[in-house]
Each structure stands twice: as structure tokens, then as C-alpha cells.
Amino acid sequence: MNLHEYQARSILRAAGVPMPDGDVASTPDEVEVIAARLGGKVVVKAQVHAGGRGKAGGVKLAATPKEARELAGKILGMTIKGLTVEKVLVVPTADIASESYVGLIMDRESQRPVFMVSAAGGVDIEEVAATAPEKILRLPVDPRYGLFPHQAMGLALFLYRDFAQARAAAGIMRQLYSVFIANGASLAEINPLVTTPAGAVLALDAKISIDDNELDRRPDLALLRDESAEDPSEVMARKAGLTFIKLDGNVGCVVNGAGLAMATMDLVKYYGGEPANFLDIGGSSNPEKVVNALRIITADPNVKAILFNIFGGITRTDDVANGIVAATSQFKVNLPIVIRLTGTNQEKAFEILNGVGMRALSDMDEAVKQAVALAKEAA
């Protein structure tokens, strides 16, 4: 789960990381009040989960509170990569002498949190990693011991020659590490970490992602989720216990298991179609999940055909068949449905479907081909 910049800022500031004052607003009036309080020039920043906010016109500099208000009027409500801007962050401008990058990620290879720091800050760190890897210092941290003071100092001295600045930066490294562990983060980064002409070290922008697996035991973190920043169908799916990701195609897919769900989408593409979604109903056999899955998929006006692909291992295919029958009796599905069921209780499932005049297939390729053809006919 990605946090908004203003949420990441408030967590880091609470941990003691020096960041300029600022506040979040959802109306131009509020923006004007905040800008007047901060005084001087301010930056108005769109709060959406999308990269490239600046290029999209979502980050603007204002000389006066009145200008901040006008700019906020334009940014609030604008769409960036399909997401509507509901909130803006207002922060004072800072005089910058140098910009660095400080990031902490959960690294799959070393199986530890890894610091990445670079004096080439304020830019895309992936690009630096690809073009000038020597400009990045990487340090895996053993989570059993935490970040030792000398390790924090080593990272800081890679960025700053001035010892006072290095000491300040080392403190920020330790604070960032504490925030990462305390919040079950998968990523926490400060970009840029700047020095001012007066010599102060400040964090200007921050990003934090929380490991989704932490949210069950951390209801306080789950409260930070901004549902207005997500696709409504994905919010509905999560509440129904389904994993759903909306795509742009017209073949709706209902599958059990994440790997098989991806392979099903790929096969739709292989046979000339476009998948409308990723949807995993999981391993349990609950007919209600099937009903919810069909509701979510039929709500997408792009969908022209629905494809079920169920391999019954733990999932009982007769439960899925019962779910399909229940859904079609609860609400009208005006789309062609192609059903592939194989495995546990397959004969029973076929009987249930035949009983209501529906047919099922047992071959995945045949089912995908039929669904793609039906979607093309209807398009």
C-alpha cells in the first residue's frame, strides 16, 4: 500500500526527520490560508499515487497566497494518469545547495532491508543505477541488530564531506530506518535530501510503501488507505476478499490462483484477445466469492465476454458452479459466459450447470479461444 506524500511526511516528521513545515488541503480556500501562514513562495503539489506529477502539471510554484489559491483551483480536480486529484500539499520553497537520494527497500536477493544512497539526488534512482551504479552506495542491514551508528555514518560520509552535515545525515538515516521497521514498510525514501546554502540538511520529499501483509495486525496503518485514490471496483473486490486488478481489455477473467490467473490473461492475448482484468478468487470454496466476482466484472462496461478458468485442487469446482448459478439467479448477466472447470468434483459441477442449461468445458485453451471469439463478435 502506497502512502501519499503528506502521510509519509507526517510519519517522518513525527520521527524527528527535519522537513520544512507544510500542510495538506482539499480546497483552494484552505490552500490560501496555509500559504499565508507559511509566508513567502510556496509549492502546491498534487497528492496522487502516480509518478511524473510535475510533468503532468500537478506541481506548481506560487509567489503569493492568492496565486497559490488560483493554482490549487487548477490542480484540485485535475486527472493525472487516470487519478483525480482530491488533495494538495502546500510547502514553502527551499534554497538548495545540493540534492541527494536516500532510500531503504526490502531487497529480495539479500532478504534484508537495503539502504541505497547517492549524491545524484532529485532524479530517477533507477536511471542512476542503470547508467552510473558507482554513484550509489548499497548497504544491507541485518534486521536482527538494526542499523549500527557506524553504518549510518558510513552512508552519510558517502554523501557529505562536511562532518557537521554528515552527522546530521547519519541521524536522518537512523530515523528513516526506525520508521521503516516500525511501520512494516517495503520502501521508504527521501528524494531529495538537500543541503541549504546555510548548511542545514533537510528532507524535501518522501515516499513510503507499506507491506500489505502488515495491515491485518496494524489497523492504524490500514486507516491510512485512501480509497478515493483507487479504482472503485478494486475497493469492492478487496472488501469481498478477492484480488482484482482492472485492465483495458474486453474478456473478463475469473480464475483461482494468482499464477493461473496471469497465465489465463496471457493465453487470452495469445489467442488474439485482450484481458479486462486480473481476478483471483483464492483457494477456498465459497460460492459467495463467485457471486461477488461476477458483480464486479459485469460492472465494467468494456467487458464483452466472461471467462471462468478453475482448476479444482482445494477449490471444489461444484462450489464454483453453485456460485455461478446463484449469481445468475440474483442478477441478470447479459454477457456470454464461457466456463472451464476441471479437477475436484468436476462431474458434480457439470451436472449443476447442465441443470440450468449452462455448459462447461474442461480444456483451458478451448475455453479461452471461445471467450475471445465471443468478445470479438460482441464488440
Added chain:
Amino acid sequence: MSIFVNEATRLVVQGITGRDGSFHSKQMIAYGTKLVAGVTPGKGGQTFEGAVPIFHTVADAVAITGANTSVIYVPPALAAGAIAEAADAGIQFIVCITEGIPVLDMAKVMPFVREKGARLLGPNCPGLITPGVAKVGIIPGQICAPGRVGLVSRSGTLTYEVVNHLTNNGIGQSTCVGIGGDPVIGTNFIDVLEAFAADPGTDVIVMMGEIGGTDEQKAADFVKAGVRKPVVGFIAGQTAPKGRRMGHAGAIISGSSGTAEEKIHAFEAAGIAVMRRPVDVVELVKARLNN
């Protein structure tokens, strides 16, 4: 022959009285697995299905029944602790089925498992099966058949799909191993490839990968450098969008890294025959079994 589980496997089930644990324990017993003990703290002294003794701790189960392998079906918040308990009790092969364990928990427990000299399979995996001998986990026994193809995969039902194609076409398996879809796992592709390469009962290896991370690319390098047995591969997620977690916690394209394209390219460069569809496994494996 086989890898990781065989006739000598003596299994303890952690969480044997839970809903998933009890269901799958019955299935494992029915398949012929030597299930010698169960562990549920607070239920020590009872028996499971009137035959399997239940203990409060894994240490007791090991001391009394000689268990050497463990499978874990406990809730995510307790699972990392259960892994540590098994390793501390001297279990050498630990299989964790549980999905949803916080990654930081895994990062803390993995060094402990290594210090104890144990191997962990998973978490968030379907376990493994040596057809006709033993199954540890949740892979349905009826879709497998004994034979000489070794299979390793990051997923569950996609594995079943491919195994089913093999079995229906008369191609049996030595061992089928699910390594799991989480970012931090105990056993990776290379560990399993190494074991299959050394197993005299395995002639062809099937490797089922997916988007996210670089494990498949490293496995491809490993194959190129020294696996003398033919390898057939698959990558799921060619149509997955960037930056979205596709069900499995580890199945995410970060920035421009971990794409299906990049992995398929690495496979091909290593001489791994790539299936475009799951059903292609049949022809690709057949052609290599006969050589």
C-alpha cells in the same frame, strides 16, 4: 528417486487441528505420507484421527516420534515463529504453506533458519510431492504420476495445470516443488535446479516462473553454467501491468525490472525451451525425454 521428500520422510504437521491443517493432514495420510506427529500448543496428549499423536511443541514431537520434516499451516501472524520453532527443534526440512506473512518477519527468521542448517520451502507455497511416495503440502495427489520429470514452480494452480497435462499424456514426475510467490523465500529456483541436476531419477526439468524480481534470470545463468539436463520453462504475467502486485506478493514489475519479456529472453539465452502456452509442456518435454 526424488528430491527433498522420499520414503525416509517422517512428517510433523504444525497447526494440525486447524481448518486447513486437519483437512490437508487427512489428504497427506491418505496419500501414504508417513505423518508421525502433529503440533498444536494446548492440545498436547490428544490424537488426530485417533492415530497421530499431538504435542504442545515441535521439540517434543521430534524427541518422541523422530520427525525429520515439518509442514506449517498456522495463521500469518504466528507463522514466522513456527518456522523458528521447527528449525530450533532440529527439523532439517521445513515447508511453510501459510500465505500473508509480513516480509519483515521473514527477513528476521531466515538467518536463524540458516544458522540451524535447515532448509525452508516457501512460505506461501503449495508444498511438494514425490508421486507414489509422499506429499507434503496441498498439491492434489490424483493429478500426479510417478516418472522422470522434475518440476519447480512459483505458483499453485498453474503448476496443477501443467502437471495435469503431463500426467494425461503419460509423462510422470520425479518430484513437483512449489517454491512460493513471496519476495522472501527459503528455497529458490537455483536450489531446486541443483537438487534435480544431482537426482538420478530426474531426466528433464520444468521451471515455471513469473514476473517480479530476478530469480528466473539467475536461474537461467545457473542452467547455462552447469545444468546438463534439458530444461523447459514458462513465465506467467506477459500481460501484467507495471507496478501492480498480481496476487502473489512477489509478482510485481518494479520500474522496468522483472518483466516477463526480460525473463523469457534470459531463458532463451540459456538454451531453456520456452513454452508459450501451458499445454506446450507436453511436446517440449516429450522431445527431450526421448533424447
